[in-house]
Amino acid sequence: MFFASDNAGPVHPKVMAALHEANTGHALPYGDDELMDEVRQRLRDLFEAPDAAVYLVATGTAANALALATMCKPWQTVFCSPVAHIQEDECNAPEFYSGGAKLTLVPGGDRMCPEALRSAIKAEENRGVHGPQRGPVSITQVTESGTVYDLDELRALTEIAQEFQLPVHMDGARIANAVVKLDCTLAQMTWKLGVDAVSFGGTKNGLMGVEAVIFFDPAKAQEFEYRRKRGAHLFSKHRYLSAQMAAYLRDDLWRECALKANANARRLAQGLEQAGAEILHRPDANMVFAALPRRIHHRLLAAGAQYYPWTGDFNGPADEMLGARLVCDWSLDTADINRFLDILQTSVSE
Ligand SMILES: Cc1ncc(COP(=O)(O)O)c(C=O)c1O
Numbered sequence: 001m002f003f004a005s006d007n008a009g010p011v012h013p014k015v016m017a018a019l020h021e022a023n024t025g026h027a028l029p030y031g032d033d034e035l036m037d038e039v040r041q042r043l044r045d046l047f048e049a050p051d052a053a054v055y056l057v058a059t060g061t062a063a064n065a066l067a068l069a070t071m072c073k074p075w076q077t078v079f080c081s082p083v084a085h086i087q088e089d090e091c092n093a094p095e096f097y098s099g100g101a102k103l104t105l106v107p108g109g110d111r112m113c114p115e116a117l118r119s120a121i122k123a124e125e126n127r128g129v130h131g132p133q134r135g136p137v138s139i140t141q142v143t144e145s146g147t148v149y150d151l152d153e154l155r156a157l158t159e160i161a162q163e164f165q166l167p168v169h170m171d172g173a174r175i176a177n178a179v180v181k182l183d184c185t186l187a188q189m190t191w192k193l194g195v196d197a198v199s200f201g202g203t204k205n206g207l208m209g210v211e212a213v214i215f216f217d218p219a220k221a222q223e224f225e226y227r228r229k230r231g232a233h234l235f236s237k238h239r240y241l242s243a244q245m246a247a248y249l250r251d252d253l254w255r256e257c258a259l260k261a262n263a264n265a266r267r268l269a270q271g272l273e274q275a276g277a278e279i280l281h282r283p284d285a286n287m288v289f290a291a292l293p294r295r296i297h298h299r300l301l302a303a304g305a306q307y308y309p310w311t312g313d314f315n316g317p318a319d320e321m322l323g324a325r326l327v328c329d330w331s332l333d334t335a336d337i338n339r340f341l342d343i344l345q346t347s348v349s350e
């Protein structure tokens, strides 16, 4: 009953097998390994972007911060949601790696709304040299609240960015979960809508620690290579990143894992709702945000469930409603979900 985070999930056996297979003999370092050639081609095929520049890093924060540093000058600002991971959970890495760019928080709920984005961009007008200059728009897909922008919602945001000639970055730490939810192609959800750079996350979906950063216009990517190296994120034994990503891309393992994680979350959300929990955000992907009386949380935790509180902490009045985040990764099976829901139902009915 481990729902703390998909970051806590195990590595998929096929990925471990691929690492073992790659661990023979020698391979050129720093991304010149042959497996990286396979990864590059597979991602170009998957995104229908034959010229895309493809790079691997080991964390989602590195993927976001280095991509944004490449897209954003130090005197510019990145427009993002107030709950964006780049705002709340990367310890100012985007600001650090960009040399001081700001983040401008676009007011709104779990998903940025076009009108608020337009207002935030226009607010930087007529500031001359005194204000931060307009920079990229960053969209998280799947959002930090577990919701997924549909293609029209994404298009409404990217069209505003294009109107002001601003590049678009997509934090795709959970992009696999989003694309299987929308049942669209990765191209339809990214460059065909005007996304310029995307992180194709794997760590939360069965890999040990690999995220791909993809620039659809290779001319804008060269700088990323320098920034990755000077940021100490270029692996010398790069074949072990490539091996993971190659395994993830073969036979659509990425899709299989995301489908399973999303299905787990759907089952969990249904059971929580049936037990009377308040579902706080639409559970579009693999994360469920639900509120229950604190005493019910205490029963679940005492039975061994593990998850984070989200709208407060577990200490406090027993009958007070408390929101929590429950994340389903690829490795959970139905028995895990059912055991949790059985304990929940018993706790609620007592
Ligand atoms: C939406 C989102 N983006 C980026 C990251 C960063 O990933 P990492 O923790 O590997 O730096 C996370 C982490 O879980 C995340 O949830």
Ligand SMILES: C[C@@H](O)[C@H](N)C(=O)O
Residues within 6 Å of the ligand: 004, 005, 006, 007, 085, 089
């Ligand atoms: C930092 C924490 O939010 C992590 N990104 C997670 O989703 O679990």
